[in-house]
Amino acid sequence: MANIIGAVTTSHIPAIANAMANGLEQTPYWKPFFDAYPPVRDWLNEKKPDVIILFYNDHGLEFFIDKKPTFAMGVADEYHNADEGWGIPTIPPVTGESELSWHIANSIVDEGFDMTICQEMKVDHGLTVPLNLMWPGHQYGHVKVIPVCINCEQYPMPQPWRTFELGRAIGRAVQSYEEDINVVVFGTGGMSHQLDGERAGFINRAFDIDCLDKLVSDPEALTKYTNMDLVEQGGAQAVELNMHIAMRGTxxxxxxxxxxNYHAPISNTGSGLMLLEHEMPKGE
Structure with missing residues (x-):
């Protein structure tokens, strides 16, 4: 069967891409952030996963406010980036994995998740920044990627318990896939942050660290939060924690x-990097 060998949480803020494009990684502002990534890169280069399942949220490139699926996933052989207006250079295409993608799509729809299935899909910084963080210099073409997009921008949005159950369903789908491949799951996005309004710049370090702890030892506790709890505790954009929760569900x-590693602030955001090793259950 396919084997989920591990998982990664990482920020995906667009300023990271600009910093990398301009060689700013070792400047005083960015150094504490980028210095945390080599151990994760080393692990990925050692394990050489065949597929990355990547949870992210689209910020208006593919899905705008007039059409916003709750959950969407790609089943294409290739995904292209485009100009998002952040000043980030357009980067090389991302390699897809259509066979496992279709297997997951069929499996989770059978379990009651009404996914939007995308045979063509542009991907934004939510997906491309994490890939370039792990394989700098756009050296990610060898690994196949399955994008799973969760609505974190426009109400109504899925609640943490539902994103966790989506992760569970995807984990079961991978487990039932007969081909012998290794999979790593990425949960991307900011932790506590608010980019506008009266609490612009709000970061709750204690809440972020507690969430990282619970992602390891008690993920079900995070499903007790509502999205409004996440907003209250971590700011308006803290709903991006749903990508971390979905990842943990797999x-x-x-x-x-x-x-x-936890570092804040970086571009007005709390950033949590975590590498988890995973042992698939036997005989299920």
């Missing part, structure tokens, strides 16, 4: 934390 077996 891990059906034993989880071991290998690496962690």
């Amino acid at each position: 891990l059906l077996g034993k989880v071991t934390e290998l690496h962690r």
